[in-house]
Amino acid sequence: MSGDRLGGSSHSEATCKKRDDYLEWPEYFMAVAFLSAQRSKDPNSQVGACIVNAENKIVGIGYNGMPNGCSDDLLPWNRAAESKLDTKYPYVCHAELNAIMNKNSADVKGCTMYVALFPCNECAKLIIQAGIKEVIFISDKYHDSDEATAARVMFDLAGIKFRKFTPKYGKIVIDFDSINTQPSQKPYSQSNGGNNMQTKYIQQDIDGTYWRYLGEGPGIEEHQERILAEAGTLDVEIHKMIHGIS
Numbered sequence: 001m002s003g004d005r006l007g008g009s010s011h012s013e014a015t016c017k018k019r020d021d022y023l024e025w026p027e028y029f030m031a032v033a034f035l036s037a038q039r040s041k042d043p044n045s046q047v048g049a050c051i052v053n054a055e056n057k058i059v060g061i062g063y064n065g066m067p068n069g070c071s072d073d074l075l076p077w078n079r080a081a082e083s084k085l086d087t088k089y090p091y092v093c094h095a096e097l098n099a100i101m102n103k104n105s106a107d108v109k110g111c112t113m114y115v116a117l118f119p120c121n122e123c124a125k126l127i128i129q130a131g132i133k134e135v136i137f138i139s140d141k142y143h144d145s146d147e148a149t150a151a152r153v154m155f156d157l158a159g160i161k162f163r164k165f166t167p168k169y170g171k172i173v174i175d176f177d178s179i180n181t182q183p184s185q186k187p188y189s190q191s192n193g194g195n196n197m198q199t200k201y202i203q204q205d206i207d208g209t210y211w212r213y214l215g216e217g218p219g220i221e222e223h224q225e226r227i228l229a230e231a232g233t234l235d236v237e238i239h240k241m242i243h244g245i246s
Contacts, residue, residue, distance in 0.1 A: 023172070025056050029114040030138065030165055031172050033095075036063045037116060041072045042092070044079055049099035049115040051108050051132065059105040062098025066091055096123035100130050108132055114165070118142065124151035128158045135162040 023031065029050050037048030040063045051060035066072040070091065078087045096119050100108060109131030118140040119127060127135060135155070142148045155162050 024168070025052075026114075026136070026165065027167055027169060027172070029058070029112075030116075030136070030167060032058065032061065033114045033116055035174075036061045037095070039063045040065055040095075041077075042088070043077055045117075047095040047116045049095040049113055051099050051103065051111050051113050053105070053108075053111050059108055059111060060099040060103040062095045062100070062102050064092055064095045065098070067093055094120065094123050097126055100126055100132075112136060118148055118162070119151050120147040121150035121154070122147075124154045124160075128154060128160060133160060135160060136165045137162070138165055138167070140164060 029052050033048040033050040035048065036050065037046040040046040040048070042064055045064065048063045049061070050058060053059050066075050075091045076086050076088055081087050084090060095117075096113065096115060099113065099115075107130070111132050112134040113127060113132050114136050116138050118137045119135060120142075140148070152162070154160075
């Protein structure tokens with residue numbers, strides 16, 4: 001059988017390829033942590049945590065909130081007050097605690113925790129006792145506080161790895177309408193601005209973003225160029241092609 005046929009369809013440069021801009025595991029797990037944070041009722045700080053085992057399976061998710069059975073309408077959410085009892089701090093459960101308590105496995109030993117905010121000293125104790133081996137966080141804005149300092153001391157003594165996560169994407173958008181948009185990958189060929197590269201095809205992701213894939217000849221690596229989908233920003237011919245205008 002000819003090598004350029006698969007399943008009865010001939011190959012070409014426009015053959016539909018798998019997506020290569022999918023979320024990688026670290027971005028996915030951190031995004032889950034951030035998404036869970038949206039469940040928090042805290043008006044000042046919404047923090048989420050996601051625990052993952054060695055097989056890249058999520059085994060626990062949590063966000064900051066009041067304890068089960070304790071009305072979050074009756075307990076205070078203040079950050080400051082004359083009495084500490086009138087603040088949220090004696091009552092609120094942090095995301096790390098809830099993620100550990102919400103585990104769907106026998107334990108979380110050897111797991112990794114993705115969390116928006118570097119853990120405080122109390123959460124560090126829980127993480128250590130639970131057997132979690134690595135903590136990956138986004139923000140360390142309380143780095144100089146006593147709580148964060150104590151957490152680092154305990155992590156170091158217990159051999160817990162911790163590191164700041166730098167995401168590849170500044171923002172991940174969840175668009176519930178995207179499921180109703182049919183992804184498309186359409187061939188197109190036109191020189192690109194005099195750089196001798198040719199558009200191989202246009203792909204529309206399910207989020208509505210258009211990508212122009214470029215590449216020509218040996219030695220020139222294929223690369224992708226994002227095309228903004230707002231009116232007036234697309235090349236006229238590409239705009240016609242995308243929207244089926246003759």
